[in-house]
Amino acid sequence: MREETYSPGLAGVIAGETNIACVAQGNLLYRGYTIQDLADKVCFEEVTHLLLFEELPNAAQLSSIKKTLASYRPLPGALIAALRTIPTSVPMMDVLRSMVSYAGHFDPVDGNDEAANRQRALWLTAQIGAIIAARYRLLNDKEPLAPKEGLGHAAQILYQCHGEAPDALSEELIDLTLVLYAEHDFNASTFTGRVICSTLSDMVSGVTGAIGALKGPLHGGANEAAMEMLQRFSTAEEASIWITQALKNKEKVMGFGHRVYKNGDHRAVILEEKLRKLAEQKGEYTWMAIYDAIKKPMTEEKKIYPNVDYPCGLTYFLMDLPLDLYTPLFVASRVTGWTAHIIEQRRNNRIYRPLSIYTGPKERPVPALDER
Ligand code: CMC
Numbered sequence: 001m002r003e004e005t006y007s008p009g010l011a012g013v014i015a016g017e018t019n020i021a022c023v024a025q026g027n028l029l030y031r032g033y034t035i036q037d038l039a040d041k042v043c044f045e046e047v048t049h050l051l052l053f054e055e056l057p058n059a060a061q062l063s064s065i066k067k068t069l070a071s072y073r074p075l076p077g078a079l080i081a082a083l084r085t086i087p088t089s090v091p092m093m094d095v096l097r098s099m100v101s102y103a104g105h106f107d108p109v110d111g112n113d114e115a116a117n118r119q120r121a122l123w124l125t126a127q128i129g130a131i132i133a134a135r136y137r138l139l140n141d142k143e144p145l146a147p148k149e150g151l152g153h154a155a156q157i158l159y160q161c162h163g164e165a166p167d168a169l170s171e172e173l174i175d176l177t178l179v180l181y182a183e184h185d186f187n188a189s190t191f192t193g194r195v196i197c198s199t200l201s202d203m204v205s206g207v208t209g210a211i212g213a214l215k216g217p218l219h220g221g222a223n224e225a226a227m228e229m230l231q232r233f234s235t236a237e238e239a240s241i242w243i244t245q246a247l248k249n250k251e252k253v254m255g256f257g258h259r260v261y262k263n264g265d266h267r268a269v270i271l272e273e274k275l276r277k278l279a280e281q282k283g284e285y286t287w288m289a290i291y292d293a294i295k296k297p298m299t300e301e302k303k304i305y306p307n308v309d310y311p312c313g314l315t316y317f318l319m320d321l322p323l324d325l326y327t328p329l330f331v332a333s334r335v336t337g338w339t340a341h342i343i344e345q346r347r348n349n350r351i352y353r354p355l356s357i358y359t360g361p362k363e364r365p366v367p368a369l370d371e372r
Contacts, residue, residue, distance in 0.1 A: 072126035104204035121339030133160030183337030226255030227313030236289035255310030
């Protein structure tokens with residue numbers, strides 16, 4: 001008989017095989033390429049091709065994937081009409097979850113084989129960027145914008161939000177965050193998508209569920225939560241006083257820690273370098289001092305290191321992006337990883353169905369209604 005083991009949070013449990021990404025000696029690799037190499041050399045569309053088609057694109061393939069994304073970007077009129085009916089108080093992640101599900105009713109792709117699902121993945125990637133931007137425009141009393149020809153995916157999202165193409169630095173930074181966020185093996189949201197699709201449910205259902213999982217502050221919601229934390233302070237001294245007390249109280253500090261990385265998240269190191277340059281360029285020394293005031297005791301005393309969400313929150317903030325967009329931008333990227341996993345899951349599927357340890361009452365008879 002197989003021995004049954006219990007691991008809270010499935011920590012240390014191997015729940016499947018993947019050839020999409022791994023963390024090897026603390027280094028994240030997408031299909032064998034290190035995240036540093038990818039961050040230095042490729043754009044988000046190239047990563048999208050790598051995740052969905054298993055290899056980096058050549059020039060013709062890159063041009064083709066860009067064209068495909070462009071063709072899938074326009075939103076159905078009915079979806080924009082539905083967006084208008086959602087109260088302005090509803091958080092962007094909730095809107096995105098509902099609208100991705102709604103977009104599923106207009107899925108232009110037929111079939112469920114791998115080729116169809118790759119197309120569906122590209123369609124979802126294109127639609128998600130456009131949905132975020134359309135909601136952003138409506139919240140700002142502006143009409144959603146049609147995409148502008150010739151822009152890369154990252155620049156397109158910013159263009160459709162603001163009505164003007166971003167400057168080179170903003171485009172580079174958003175593109176970098178999309179590259180860094182795209183994939184991370186069996187994280188909670190990807191696992192959610194895999195579990196949903198292991199029942200042979202559809203890709204849109206898997207992605208909708210994954211968005212719900214990513215929203216939480218222990219996962220993708222941490223980029224917003226980390227920035228909310230930094231915003232509580234106006235000086236580094238205030239941040240130092242708070243973090244000393246928070247550590248004593250064993251409080252969770254958002255943007256730090258990771259289930260897989262115990263000696264630091266390489267994505268955070270890559271992004272922090274760019275963040276420092278951005279802050280320098282903008283003369284935002286106080287924000288960096290607050291950032292460092294939290295980071296120093298976390299890393300030096302607690303030995304808990306920043307994850308990618310810590311520098312990402314402040315990067316987006318210094319780019320003047322509203323907080324409500326941070327986690328949706330994570331979705332705009334991770335949809336590529338999710339869909340690659342859903343395709344992989346279907347290839348060699350077995351339904352996920354773990355066991356539990358029952359801790360409820362012992363067997364007992366049902367009492368009659370008047371005896372309860
Ligand atoms: N602040 C304070 N203490 C922490 C933190 C933190 N951010 N992270 C871990 N710890 C403590 C934890 O309380 C535990 O202490 P003790 O042994 O005294 O109970 C110890 O460190 C070990 O924790 P762990 O087992 O490594 O944590 P985990 O694997 O169960 O959880 C985590 C991982 C990411 C949920 C957790 O580190 C956390 O809640 N971090 C804050 C939220 C966050 O930044 N999430 C983003 C994750 S990475 C990117 C993404 O997915 O979006």
